[in-house]
Amino acid sequence: MKYHQAVHDVPVLFEACEKPQPGTMFDATVGGAIPKELVREDLRIPDLPERDVVKHFVNLSQMNFGVDNGLYPLGSCTMKYNPKLCDEVVSWPSIANIHPLQDPSTIQGALRLMYELERMLCEIGGVDAVTLQPAAGAHGEYTGVHIVRAYHESRGETRNEVILPDTAHGTNPASAAMVGYDVLEIPSKEGCVDIEALKAAISKDTAAFMLTNPNTLGLFEKDVREIAGVLHDAGALLYYDGANLNAIMGKTSPGKMDFDIVHFNLHKTFATPHGGGGPGAGPVGVNRRLEEFLPVPRIIKEGDRFALDYDRPKSIGKVRAHFGNFGVLARAYTYIKMQGGNGLTAASENAVLNSNYLRHHLSKDLELPYGQLRKHEFVLSGRPLKAKGLRTLDFAKRLLDYGFHAPTIYFPLIVEEAIMIEPTETESRDTLDTFVEVCRKILAEDPELLKSAPHNTAVRRLDEARAAREMIFSWRAYEKKAAKDQAGSV
């Protein structure tokens, strides 16, 4: 249970020592090819020795915590281990060095990969057709809500409202709003959708209801079929936020639950690494009656050849240039093939087992609002900490000191002082046991240790208000400010 993150003094690259400069002046017009008035005067980018650059970034990497370093129980984000073959594959020239506008006859391997991935996602999601174009989960939602809009418009209806529960992730309302919908949030009842509140909210203006199941509390929405019925009776569609698919593979599917539109987070369920914030991929699946609205091009199979079909008059168009994040798609394809159907089912089983195991142990130490049995994640309340003058934030920061990434905190919004824990299937029992032990130890520690945590990370707590106030978003801005400060002090 000892952890100490590396601490390096790594100056910003722009401060570093430059290489000797070339003796001659650079001709930016390239022998007059570009008119003088169109070339830039200077380019203030440092010239650094490769040796120093590599040292810089390797030292930075040591001040960064990833799944490969240890447990990353960031609820809702499914930070599972990423098999290394997937990363290697995407460096092959047959994936890396192909251009999206190549003649389809010269990218048959890539088209097959995408076609097969679509088919596999159809099976996992219980849907009829999938587009791989969206670049992330939120982008999948955005695509899905455009499909909602296109569907209603095709029926000559204008419905202007999307409903979602108050447990929804922030991207859900934001995506709906970006497609032009008014957003109506309904309060939950005992952590799940309140059907009566939903019925009361539904009107002829309702275009869709967005839900994830299990929901963000980790609870399975048992009434999902009834919810679907209520919406479909009102002519509205049901949207599935696939962020929580890791709980249910092989056990149920969004299609089986009567969802009409589904997005998948390949960077969550299908183990493509999160890359410090991205890239991800957010494919969208739909049932038969919505297929005609999917973005173009569609990849079609003609005999044993693959072709691109742009002739879809009802398509919503394009949500991203070209085919989406192909490198991420190739990783997910590799992962699914590696696991197979049984492996994916086992992944969900173990994800749920690990989550409930932690929930079982930790619910005695902190509060567990709403029911017992959870799926792949659960949400504790840090309310008991208040008695010691502490907050969830303090507990989370102290976890860092023991080499655990913190859980997601303060989400979902309906749990006071929320601590959202998702261990994923790839963590061993030993790791989980150590985590429980550390959580208990922290709860017994001197509150001051928590308040001043973290202590064992590269830096201590940050002055975040200052970042927002000073607005230094680049080295340029830093230099400007430094010059101003100096002028002011003279």
Added chain:
Amino acid sequence: MGLSKCSLEMLQEMGLKSVEDLFTDIPKEVRTNGLRLPDGMSELELRRELGSMLAANRTADSHPSFLGAGIYNHFIPAAVRTIMGRSEFITSYTPYQPEISQGMLQALFEYQSYMAELTAMDVVNSSMYDASTALGEAALMSNRINGAKKFLVSRAVSPERRDVARLYAKGAGIELVEVGYDRPTGTVDLEDLRSKLSPEVSGFYFETPNFLGPIEPHWKDIREILGQKTMVVGTNPMALALLRPPGDMGADIVIGEAQVFGAPMSLGGPTVGVLGCKSEHVRKMPGRIIGMTADLDGRTAFCMTLQTREQHIRRSKATSNICSNEALLALGAAAYLAVVGRTGLQEIAAKNVGNMKALSARITKISGFRAPHFSAAHFNEFVVTSDEKASEVDRALLSKGIQGGHVLTKHFPELGNAALYATTEMHTKEDHDRLIEALEGIR
């Protein structure tokens, strides 16, 4: 699949007998029984199968390619791959806990710094999905800046970007209006721009170099014509090694595609969308922004900032829905720029211009071909027109193992038989020779 001994013990500890006991909350009527997918494969089997499946792809290494149109084949130094391969970066997520994520945060700050320097903008966010979605978001941002509901877009932009922007605009109830390009030069048609202006117009998007290759010389006029309206400039950041940066032209918003810095083409994704703006617009901006600050001990440190713009706080009132972005590729871009440095970048950019000059001069000597079609200055891409149908030229080249330029007939019928050719530092003289020889064979 059987459970491991550990798993069984864990179940027992919870007083459960089987894994199924953990799924009793899923009602029977929605239960499925496993997945109809083949069994898993070993790493070795899978590697073989993938290898043979992907062998059907022709790569830019094995077959010279002259495609660009927004995605370019540039050299990636080995050190960049090494840096991007650090699993501490790859397997982390959005730096929600800054104390344990300084590495990624500083690297993203450095990415922002490089991009701010290249574009001469006050702030560049830590990435959008790609240039097409960055354009869509820029159209919405322009509307947020002044409330007007029309957005002008130059015709000389990629059809992919325009289509994506159209969808984003539709969602926000914004109308996109096209502004033509000047036929001989390929640059913005200033008269057309003037005629399209009205109080309902929020801003105008044009590119330099634009999709068809020309570098825009009339930025002063454009700025003047636009007055208080938003000027949104799209650019190839690699070209900014040479060109006057959009910030100097008075741009309010800049977008671009930083795939050129260290990311492989990878069938067009993942790439990294650049979006920058003047500081007065920063609160209207989408996406994550990294700021410099200090920790309790006064140590310089970095964190995500101005988050009240974002979906997790502002929900339906957020400036955008974006959450996951393209952080790893942004880090790659910073690593690339650090490795090549100013001198390297200038040399590479100059080499692109040199190759463009050399190749277009050789193509235009072939009877039946003309290049570059437009009279403006170019960076690394240009339109070739031909007597022969462009699709026929393309087919003939393909049969000789060459991927020719992007055929423009469908989206730019006004250009006649036209294709867009790109050449970068990756092309050797032999690659050019092969293309020229093949084109000569067509005449």
